[in-house]
Amino acid sequence: MKPLGFLADGEEGVIKEVAGGIGIREKLRGMGVTKGKALRMIQNNACGPVIVALGEARLVLGRGMAQKVLVE
Numbered sequence: 001m002k003p004l005g006f007l008a009d010g011e012e013g014v015i016k017e018v019a020g021g022i023g024i025r026e027k028l029r030g031m032g033v034t035k036g037k038a039l040r041m042i043q044n045n046a047c048g049p050v051i052v053a054l055g056e057a058r059l060v061l062g063r064g065m066a067q068k069v070l071v072e
Contacts, residue, residue: 004061004069005050007041013071014038020068031059033069 001016015037018025028034032054042051042058050066052059061069 001070001072003067004039004041004052004071005044005063005066007044007071009041009044012038012040015069016072017070018068019070024065024068028065028069032057033059039071 004013007013015033015035017035018028018033037054040053042053044050047063049060049062052061052066
């Protein structure tokens with residue numbers, strides 16, 4: 001497993017775990033970021049937010065939040 005922020009542009013993964021406190025887990029769950037869902041990295045620059053495709057949706061996550069999402 002590795003943090004979402006380590007995926008390269010175009011790379012796909014499956015969410016295995018969402019780490020962090022209850023607040024961040026609830027916020028991510030509300031955006032549809034849940035265990036078992038497949039996603040694809042759209043944009044991951046060296047710094048700043050990442051853009052991921054989750055189903056038909058596109059999500060912009062801050063780098064700190066992306067590090068809490070563990071994918072495989």
